[in-house]
Amino acid sequence: MIEPKALLMDAAQMNRALSRIAHEIIERNKGIESVALVGIRRRGVPLAQRLAERLQEFEGRTVPVGILDITLYRDDLTELSSVPLIHKSEVNFKLPGTVVVLVDDVLYTGRTVRAALDALLDIGRPSVIQLAVLIDRGHRELPIRADYVGKNVPTSKREVVEVHLTEVDGDEFVALYDLP
Amino acid sequence: MAGLKRKDILGLKDLSVDELDLILNTADTLKDIATRPIKKVPTLRGKSLVTLFYENSTRTAKSFELAGKYLSADVINVSVSSSSVQKGETLKDTARNLEAMGVDAVVMRHSMGGAPQILSRYLKASVINAGDGMHEHPSQGLLDMLTIRQKKGSFKGLKVAIIGDSYHSRVARSNIYGLTKYGAEVWLAGPATMLPQGYEEYGVKVTTKVDEALEGADVVNVLRLQLERQERGLFPSIAEYHRLWGVNERRLKLAKPDALLMHPGPMNRGVELSTAIADGNQSVILEQVTNGVAVRMALLYLLLGGGESA
Numbered sequence: 001m002i003e004p005k006a007l008l009m010d011a012a013q014m015n016r017a018l019s020r021i022a023h024e025i026i027e028r029n030k031g032i033e034s035v036a037l038v039g040i041r042r043r044g045v046p047l048a049q050r051l052a053e054r055l056q057e058f059e060g061r062t063v064p065v066g067i068l069d070i071t072l073y074r075d076d077l078t079e080l081s082s083v084p085l086i087h088k089s090e091v092n093f094k095l096p097g098t099v100v101v102l103v104d105d106v107l108y109t110g111r112t113v114r115a116a117l118d119a120l121l122d123i124g125r126p127s128v129i130q131l132a133v134l135i136d137r138g139h140r141e142l143p144i145r146a147d148y149v150g151k152n153v154p155t156s157k158r159e160v161v162e163v164h165l166t167e168v169d170g171d172e173f174v175a176l177y178d179l180p
Numbered sequence: 181m182a183g184l185k186r187k188d189i190l191g192l193k194d195l196s197v198d199e200l201d202l203i204l205n206t207a208d209t210l211k212d213i214a215t216r217p218i219k220k221v222p223t224l225r226g227k228s229l230v231t232l233f234y235e236n237s238t239r240t241a242k243s244f245e246l247a248g249k250y251l252s253a254d255v256i257n258v259s260v261s262s263s264s265v266q267k268g269e270t271l272k273d274t275a276r277n278l279e280a281m282g283v284d285a286v287v288m289r290h291s292m293g294g295a296p297q298i299l300s301r302y303l304k305a306s307v308i309n310a311g312d313g314m315h316e317h318p319s320q321g322l323l324d325m326l327t328i329r330q331k332k333g334s335f336k337g338l339k340v341a342i343i344g345d346s347y348h349s350r351v352a353r354s355n356i357y358g359l360t361k362y363g364a365e366v367w368l369a370g371p372a373t374m375l376p377q378g379y380e381e382y383g384v385k386v387t388t389k390v391d392e393a394l395e396g397a398d399v400v401n402v403l404r405l406q407l408e409r410q411e412r413g414l415f416p417s418i419a420e421y422h423r424l425w426g427v428n429e430r431r432l433k434l435a436k437p438d439a440l441l442m443h444p445g446p447m448n449r450g451v452e453l454s455t456a457i458a459d460g461n462q463s464v465i466l467e468q469v470t471n472g473v474a475v476r477m478a479l480l481y482l483l484l485g486g487g488e489s490a
Contacts, residue, residue: 072213072221072251072481082183083485085202086209122218 004175008153008161011172014134017150018047021132022054024148025101032059034127035099038066040116041087043105046167047134051103066091068102073115095124101148105163107133110144135174137161184482188300188307191316192357200358203478204326210481211474213250224253227284227484232274233310234260234290239445239469240310240319244287247476253284253484271295275302284484288312293350306483314348319479320444321354323472327464328359328399330471331440335362341393341435342366343427344403344452345374345414351444352403356382369393370403370425373414390425397435401442402427405452418451428454432462440464 009017029035032055039048045067052065067090077083102116113131120129132148137155153176155161160177164170184199192200213221229248231241241257248255269277278286285306288296293315300307311317325335332338340359346352346368356366360382368375369390379386387393394400405421415421432441441453441462449455457463 069209072223077223077485078226080486082185083482086206086481088209088212118222122221123216 002177002180004162004177005159006176007173008135008176009151009174014150014172014174017134018050019054021148021150022051022058025051025055025130025132026059028130028147029099032061032063034097035101036064036066036093036126037101037103038068038091038116038120040102040104040112041067041069043163043165043168044068044103046165047105047132048101048103049167051101051132064093066093066100068116068119070112070115070119073119075111075115089119089123091120091123095120095126098126099128099130100126101130101132103132105134105165106161107131107136107144107146107149108139108161110140110142113144114142134163135161183486187304187483188296188309189318189479189483190296190300190307190309192318192321192354192361193316195318195358197361200322200325200361203322203475203482204329206482207322207326207471207474207478208330210477211471213477214246214470214473219250220252221250222252223481224248224251224484228254228256228282229285229287229480229484230278230283231255231257231287231310232278233258233288234295235311237289237310239472240289240317241287243469243472244308244310244319244476247473247480250473251477251480253480271299272302275299279303279305285480308479308483311350313350314353315350316354316357317350317444318354319472319476320351321358322475322479323468324351324355324401324442324444325358326471326475327442327468328440330467331464332398335359335364338364338398339396340364340366340399340401341397342368342401342403343390343393343425344370344405346370346403347374347376348406349403351401352376355401356384360384367393367397371415371421390427390431391434394427394431394434397439399440399442400427400432400435401444402453404444404446405448407448407451422451426450426452426454427457429456429460432457432460438462442468445469 037048039045048065052063055063069087069089071084071086130147133146134150136149136152158179163174166172245255287308287310289310290312293313295312296307296309342352367385369387372388443465
């Protein structure tokens, strides 16, 4: 495995960032009565679950957590030589009247979030959609910004940001690599 | 990355277990779209699909049409009664004309086995066989398999009884090719004049006694009796067919208590199966229809979803 150029976050820093985002969600929405979290596959899902645990801990209330698979809404399917595997979206709660916080690991071009917005709106009409990301690395190609950011990281387009989560990868850190 | 590394779906005989798994898994996922309020995703926006039917069909043609529309493809339907085939156009010319209009996939049904293979050789577009003569009907075979897998979990060791005219049945052939790859035990039962030969190498058991095939079966797939065949003297009369080979409540009790009752449609009630069991609690006939749309969405996604080099 190639060595990272820089370690952007360790487990403790990720932990603190998620706690802060959870507090910001509570503050912005004046409580979490109508809040639901929707994780974007794949690493947005465990992040959404962790945020839900924090919200439960801070406010003593369970928030619904959904899963969004955006494959069918990607704008680059015709650019790929072979189609990606698709997985189910699971949003098992009513969207009207709900503040949905979309959760993903890295915000980059904004194209994934665009696809997620379309996918979510085809399931139902939430009253508000907000966006929470662990890392914002810039280089947007669409007019999209995050409401909650764990860490802003200036990057070059020749670099890759990797988020490792225990649930998916077995270890926990955020690091910067050069594109091979 | 997934995708099928092939241009066409002509039959289940030449599909691998990995390919079948991919199609069935994809269909399971896509099934959700057909049951939610907004039944559309933009995945195949800008792709076009033609259903080219040289034989009558309602269910299959409409199922492919809806599958295409749920994925945002543009769909046109051509049936032989309204096409230039009536004016003497050859298959090859029809193919070339469709290509010239820029279609991405052709779904074809034809009375001659092998017609979709011929079409696929002339076309860069994908060809999906929607039933060719006595050869194969892959999307029906796949929807039967999806229905069985959803209810039974897997195929290994299942006894599947296919009752009726399996000699003329492309549905039976696609079921045999697909199910035996997973280690299911397929039985064919019907009048001796309607039973095929040469499937022993797939481990298929053939009998004229319906009761023997039904004994302990996990799945009972009843084929449609093609009534037009009565004139050719393959069976004595419709009443006698029902008495000797029709599946009714008494016969279905020979199968396992949780056996599935399947039928590819359209049903001749009171001929190959009784109304009581067609509407009974073991019947999964309408679930087959729902799964048909999901399977066809999966085929279209896997064939048309990628770019040029797919």
